[in-house]
Amino acid sequence: MLSVNQRRRAAAAVVCIALTTVACLPGALDPYTLPKIAVAYIGIALAASVPGWARLPRPLVLLMCAGGVWLAIAAALGAAPAQALAGAAPRFEGIITIPAYIGSLWAGARLLSAGDEPASPQAAARGKPRRSTLARPWTPWPALNASLSVLAIVLLAGALLNAAGHDPVSHAPDLQRIISLLGNATDLGVVSALIALLLGAAAAERATTTANAVRHLSLWLYAVGAAAAACSVALSGSRAAVLALVAGVIVAAAAMGLRALILHRRRAAAPDGAPARRSTAPGRTYPVWIGAITVGVVGAVFLIPATAQRFTGVKASSIRTITGRFEIWQATLQLIRDHLWTGVGPSGYEAAISPYLGVDYARDITFHTELDSPHNWILQVTAVGGLPLLAITLGGVAFLGTVAVRAIINAPPSTAWQFAARFGAATGVGAALLTHLTTPGILPLALLVLGSAIGSPPRVRGSRDASRWAAPAWLAAAGVLAALTSVAAASQYALSTASSQARSGDGAAALQTCDRAASAMRWNRDVESQCAQQFAAAVQSLSDGGRTDAVQAVAAAAITEATRAISANGADLGALEARAVAYQLTGDFESADRDLSVIVDATPYDVDVLVRRGTVRANLGDINAAKQDYEAALAIDSDNDTASNNLTVLRGL
Numbered sequence: 001m002l003s004v005n006q007r008r009r010a011a012a013a014v015v016c017i018a019l020t021t022v023a024c025l026p027g028a029l030d031p032y033t034l035p036k037i038a039v040a041y042i043g044i045a046l047a048a049s050v051p052g053w054a055r056l057p058r059p060l061v062l063l064m065c066a067g068g069v070w071l072a073i074a075a076a077l078g079a080a081p082a083q084a085l086a087g088a089a090p091r092f093e094g095i096i097t098i099p100a101y102i103g104s105l106w107a108g109a110r111l112l113s114a115g116d117e118p119a120s121p122q123a124a125a126r127g128k129p130r131r132s133t134l135a136r137p138w139t140p141w142p143a144l145n146a147s148l149s150v151l152a153i154v155l156l157a158g159a160l161l162n163a164a165g166h167d168p169v170s171h172a173p174d175l176q177r178i179i180s181l182l183g184n185a186t187d188l189g190v191v192s193a194l195i196a197l198l199l200g201a202a203a204a205e206r207a208t209t210t211a212n213a214v215r216h217l218s219l220w221l222y223a224v225g226a227a228a229a230a231c232s233v234a235l236s237g238s239r240a241a242v243l244a245l246v247a248g249v250i251v252a253a254a255a256m257g258l259r260a261l262i263l264h265r266r267r268a269a270a271p272d273g274a275p276a277r278r279s280t281a282p283g284r285t286y287p288v289w290i291g292a293i294t295v296g297v298v299g300a301v302f303l304i305p306a307t308a309q310r311f312t313g314v315k316a317s318s319i320r321t322i323t324g325r326f327e328i329w330q331a332t333l334q335l336i337r338d339h340l341w342t343g344v345g346p347s348g349y350e351a352a353i354s355p356y357l358g359v360d361y362a363r364d365i366t367f368h369t370e371l372d373s374p375h376n377w378i379l380q381v382t383a384v385g386g387l388p389l390l391a392i393t394l395g396g397v398a399f400l401g402t403v404a405v406r407a408i409i410n411a412p413p414s415t416a417w418q419f420a421a422r423f424g425a426a427t428g429v430g431a432a433l434l435t436h437l438t439t440p441g442i443l444p445l446a447l448l449v450l451g452s453a454i455g456s457p458p459r460v461r462g463s464r465d466a467s468r469w470a471a472p473a474w475l476a477a478a479g480v481l482a483a484l485t486s487v488a489a490a491s492q493y494a495l496s497t498a499s500s501q502a503r504s505g506d507g508a509a510a511l512q513t514c515d516r517a518a519s520a521m522r523w524n525r526d527v528e529s530q531c532a533q534q535f536a537a538a539v540q541s542l543s544d545g546g547r548t549d550a551v552q553a554v555a556a557a558a559i560t561e562a563t564r565a566i567s568a569n570g571a572d573l574g575a576l577e578a579r580a581v582a583y584q585l586t587g588d589f590e591s592a593d594r595d596l597s598v599i600v601d602a603t604p605y606d607v608d609v610l611v612r613r614g615t616v617r618a619n620l621g622d623i624n625a626a627k628q629d630y631e632a633a634l635a636i637d638s639d640n641d642t643a644s645n646n647l648t649v650l651r652g653l
Helices: 004-021 033-050 058-078 081-086 096-109 143-162 185-208 218-235 239-269 284-303 305-312 316-338 349-356 359-364 379-408 417-434 443-451 470-504 507-520 528-546 548-568 575-587 589-601 607-621 623-636 642-650
Strands: none
Touching: 004 033, 004 096, 004 143, 033 096, 033 443, 033 607, 058 081, 058 218, 058 305, 058 379, 096 305, 096 443, 096 470, 143 185, 143 218, 185 239, 185 284, 185 417, 218 284, 239 284, 239 379, 239 548, 284 575, 316 349, 316 379, 316 589, 359 623, 379 417, 417 443, 470 507, 470 528, 470 548, 507 528, 507 548, 507 607, 528 548, 528 575, 548 575, 575 589, 575 607, 589 607, 607 623, 607 642, 623 642
């Protein structure tokens, strides 16, 4: 049995992983990604400090080890092995982030799956622990459900602030979508759909098992949380979020239908006098609660004007999003065809995909939108590690589904719908990620929930657990990574300060501040590139504002940081463009033309770069080349006023 302190740590562990949905640092340059990763590692470390009553199945562990080895091989064969292993901004999907995802799955299996609390070593020595068919005397699920209810309310409050035109985290003046505390509208919607399904099932369980349900505080808390999450799904305007909710309901219902069919066949095949087992949970409370949430969300989608416009295609941007996805997927398939066996390595997608993007992408999305994922987890896995990694991943997914469905079928009637709702919620997230990217705002909570459905009893040899090394290893690894990511998250404030200093014209101070941030994140090879791009934007702003006295100093800082970034990664197009801007605005047109030509060779349909190079070449006196650049830009975007006006001027010379 767990002590009181151990139970508190177990509850704190699952709550901490749930807090990844709201963890952020208001005012930081990137207020979302690194804080969420750091909080996830803190939760994993807490989970490792508590004796667990289950573990990840051994076949799944072997598959993950094989995937990790292949990822390391793909990284070593990539263009920038060190950066690929660590993980590049903005999502750092290498050593920095991937263990947080795996650790969340492990923590869910360890603390939230069905089974008995860990027995004493003397009791364990008497034999292999058996999975109990009764509810455990204690579980962290009530603490997790209560925290999810509060988090759903917090997310809804953030969404309502966004709807009113306020962004309390990034302080963006022109917020286009409702993002709450996750930084992305689809992240908000998918997480809210996951929470709505979990709390709907939890509220139904309370209503079914509580003698005086109306007065039971937890029932009302879960119900309010489920309603708040459903409202956030509707406010997000995310089609992927509605897909997650509907797919989750369908999967849960299908799993329960399969359970009923198999139990019916078992009863029919059982000898006379054998005890019969009920095929469903008592009453109809579970499907009523979950069905009401789904119907409410779908109805609200068409009642909220902005959301309805996205779903009906009235808003042009919603159509461009759909066509843009198909263009990205088509380009990714071409990329995969050229890197069929080893892929492009972790964090190698952004640099590798640029040559495959064509005119349609330039028109619908533009090259200034950061594209570090194909927005489809199957294509992402294949692009990163080729067909071998895809085979390993699909094998793991099939195994997870098989284990989870078996757990639903064998669950007692009182908990079967809970299992089905949890599996459906995690599956719904997987469905949403067929059109979205993997992020630390979604995956830790989703994998924690999925882990609760697949835990296996620990193996025992004599008096010692055969997997006794797992918890100490996770405790050490999570502790180190939590410290690294916490320092990196705090350094985002330094990067924000450097950006402000550059905008004010203090280039020397901005350079020093950026260098301090880079020294705190030596594993992050993108800091110099981020600073260079921030400084280049400041140079452009200062030049447009007539601050010629400050342009030189800030441009020098931009050139310094960009040169460092390019020396580390010659394919860093963002750093190349930042340096070109600084060169152009300080009168070094030859250097600017050289950098811009490298970018045009890699992305020949980037309208902004073509227009800028045309301006640079006009200043160099190469009028014919400038005309060609403007004409190429207008062939892609006929409404580009800068290219049209400049071309008219050149033709009049």
